[in-house]
Amino acid sequence: MQRDLVLRAQTGDHDAFASLAGAAFDRLHRSARLILRDNEAADDAVQEVLMAAWRDIRAVRDPDRFDAWLYRLLVNGCYRAANRDKRRRTMEIQVTPVDLPMPRSDHDDLLLRDELAGAFRRLTTEQRAVIVLHHYLGLPDAEAAQALGIPVGTFKSRLNRATTAMRAALEADARGVGASEPDLARESLT
Amino acid sequence: MTAPLDLDRILGRWLEAEVETPAPSELLASVLTDTSSVRPRQAWLARLRWSGLSGGRSGSTRLSGSWAPARLTLVAVIALIIVAILAAALAVGSRRKLPAPFRLPAPFGPAANGLIAYAANGDIYLGDPVTGQVESVTAGPELDVEPVFSPDGTHFAFLRSSGGSSAEDIVVASKDGSDPIVVTPSPVTGLTWLDWTPDSRSVGFVSDATGRALQIVASDGKGVRTLVDDLAVDAPAFRPPDGATILFRGQSASGVGLYTMRTDGTGPRQALIPPRHSNNEDYDLREPRYSPDGSLIAYHEWSDELGEMRLYVMNADGTGARQLPQDRQVRFQGWPVWSPDGTRLAVQRMARGDSQSSIAVIAVDGLTPGLPVGPSMSGEGLHVEWSPDGTRLLAKSDVDGQILIDPGGDSWQKAAWTSTSFPTWQRLAP
Numbered sequence: 001m002q003r004d005l006v007l008r009a010q011t012g013d014h015d016a017f018a019s020l021a022g023a024a025f026d027r028l029h030r031s032a033r034l035i036l037r038d039n040e041a042a043d044d045a046v047q048e049v050l051m052a053a054w055r056d057i058r059a060v061r062d063p064d065r066f067d068a069w070l071y072r073l074l075v076n077g078c079y080r081a082a083n084r085d086k087r088r089r090t091m092e093i094q095v096t097p098v099d100l101p102m103p104r105s106d107h108d109d110l111l112l113r114d115e116l117a118g119a120f121r122r123l124t125t126e127q128r129a130v131i132v133l134h135h136y137l138g139l140p141d142a143e144a145a146q147a148l149g150i151p152v153g154t155f156k157s158r159l160n161r162a163t164t165a166m167r168a169a170l171e172a173d174a175r176g177v178g179a180s181e182p183d184l185a186r187e188s189l190t
Numbered sequence: 191m192t193a194p195l196d197l198d199r200i201l202g203r204w205l206e207a208e209v210e211t212p213a214p215s216e217l218l219a220s221v222l223t224d225t226s227s228v229r230p231r232q233a234w235l236a237r238l239r240w241s242g243l244s245g246g247r248s249g250s251t252r253l254s255g256s257w258a259p260a261r262l263t264l265v266a267v268i269a270l271i272i273v274a275i276l277a278a279a280l281a282v283g284s285r286r287k288l289p290a291p292f293r294l295p296a297p298f299g300p301a302a303n304g305l306i307a308y309a310a311n312g313d314i315y316l317g318d319p320v321t322g323q324v325e326s327v328t329a330g331p332e333l334d335v336e337p338v339f340s341p342d343g344t345h346f347a348f349l350r351s352s353g354g355s356s357a358e359d360i361v362v363a364s365k366d367g368s369d370p371i372v373v374t375p376s377p378v379t380g381l382t383w384l385d386w387t388p389d390s391r392s393v394g395f396v397s398d399a400t401g402r403a404l405q406i407v408a409s410d411g412k413g414v415r416t417l418v419d420d421l422a423v424d425a426p427a428f429r430p431p432d433g434a435t436i437l438f439r440g441q442s443a444s445g446v447g448l449y450t451m452r453t454d455g456t457g458p459r460q461a462l463i464p465p466r467h468s469n470n471e472d473y474d475l476r477e478p479r480y481s482p483d484g485s486l487i488a489y490h491e492w493s494d495e496l497g498e499m500r501l502y503v504m505n506a507d508g509t510g511a512r513q514l515p516q517d518r519q520v521r522f523q524g525w526p527v528w529s530p531d532g533t534r535l536a537v538q539r540m541a542r543g544d545s546q547s548s549i550a551v552i553a554v555d556g557l558t559p560g561l562p563v564g565p566s567m568s569g570e571g572l573h574v575e576w577s578p579d580g581t582r583l584l585a586k587s588d589v590d591g592q593i594l595i596d597p598g599g600d601s602w603q604k605a606a607w608t609s610t611s612f613p614t615w616q617r618l619a620p
Contacts, residue, residue, distance in 0.1 A: 012230060018222050029213030034205055043214070047221050054225040055380075080311055116204050135198075136205040163197055 304616025327367025
């Protein structure tokens with residue numbers, strides 16, 4: 001099905017492209033939000049990605065690998081967006097207000113989420129991209145490496161470094177705010 | 191004691207929770223509205239270098255039963271002529287040899303190496319391949335891409351768009367990025383080719399918006415003229431040393447062919463290779479290139495019979511075509527780029543059953559097989575050009591970064607910078 005849509009889009013069939021874009025849009029946008037931690041920048045990046053996807057749809061050599069090609073555009077688009085706008089705006093994340101009374105486990109979950117968010121934000125754009133491709137999109141190593149334009153071995157080492165960096169950031173936070181509550185949160189979320 | 195956090199277990203769930211809010215549907219609607227008013231770029235600019243050659247595209251086989259015998263007869267006649275010419279040349283020992291290095295009026299022939307211009311992060315940068323130093327020469331919210339240095343090295347042209355628009359202006363700036371001038375009267379959609387005229391005073395371009403008409407605009411922005419509007423033109427080449435003639439692949443209902451015409455618009459258009467159909471029309475005869483002295487043309491031609499792309503050199507008047515050596519396992523050999531001294535061609539290859547392309551350097555005299563150089567390159571397309579002094583090749587695919595390759599061997603190194611578009615090497619004319 002997707003293959004047919006790609007082939008049709010390559011002939012200039014915009015309806016086919018709209019179907020492809022519609023199917024991928026939500027996934028792309030959520031990924032961009034995670035990588036960029038900025039809703040406006042994610043809007044820009046995804047808009048750019050889809051414009052480029054339509055403009056260069058004929059560059060897809062293997063229609064069965066359209067998704068991989070799209071992810072590569074996404075990663076490159078995110079890199080450009082991150083470099084274009086060095087100002088880091090606060091991401092609008094919908095969270096439960098912390099001043100409401102809530103069960104202990106929910107409180108612990110929220111605490112850990114905040115910790116994770118803080119640590120994730122400290123990573124570089126490239127490190128976040130590696131983690132999003134692997135942990136959020138669930139791409140096999142080879143596909144993630146292709147999306148990043150790097151060898152598989154390099155991807156694995158980058159993923160390892162990104163995870164290590166995030167763990168180090170979490171531990172630094174834990175040392176800063178005290179160890180007792182994060183420990184409880186870990187028990188809860190894991 | 192702090193319990194170790196199993197990030198591998200929880201990251202996926204946490205990431206999903208972080209982006210529970212759906213993507214804004216109005217953004218998708220906006221993008222689709224924007225894209226509906228433009229057409230996809232031709233594969234040339236999208237850097238697609240070859241399609242799935244094994245199966246071919248549906249509907250791309252247009253060789254009719256009644257037309258095939260005529261074509262075979264034509265091929266046989268041409269082959270006989272080629273054999274006769276080669277035999278005569280061998281008999282009298284008059285095989286043409288290029289003096290090396292030959293001297294040509296600037297801006298052709300070997301020259302000193304300047305800086306490398308490339309696009310990254312929406313701006314144009316100049317990189318020094320010797321020191322690795324990089325300098326931004328354009329800035330601002332616009333998206334600046336595809337820089338192309340003028341033959342005299344004093345200016346570069348590039349494409350500029352803004353606000354997410356797919357329409358682009360052609361901008362000409364001095365070599366340091368100063369005095370940028372928008373030379374196109376209005377933004378152009380679907381640009382597929384851009385290059386300078388040999389005198390560095392004008393820029394030629396082709397766009398889908400005009401059905402791939404060939405147009406030339408003065409670098410001061412004063413006037414656009416159309417040279418060809420009845421054929422779909424692809425990646426033309428100006429004939430050195432004076433640029434009075436232009437060579438291009440033209441596509442029509444009759445198929446694809448190679449044509450020449452005078453750039454002042456006078457005189458008839460000549461078909462060096464008459465239009466014909468093949469199973470691989472997307473790439474057949476793409477990007478023919480004049481030798482630096484303008485006496486020869488290198489081009490690739492698709493063979494339906496063998497299912498492979500083959501590399502040829504012929505005289506500038508279309509006579510004397512001869513195939514250059516090609517290993518049996520190579521199914522694609524093409525996209526020739528002349529060395530500045532005109533003695534070698536950098537070509538791209540793909541072996542049967544391989545998905546990666548590689549670069550080889552072939553002597554134009556055809557006496558030795560091509561020399562593989564540099565690493566295999568991944569990605570959908572590959573751009574290769576020579577340093578002005580002929581001592582390096584500059585290569586980039588849409589996946590790999592810029593790579594500097596020794597054309598005489600297999601040593602290569604990555605450039606000190608990364609870019610999002612293909613680079614151009616400044617030529618410091620003698």
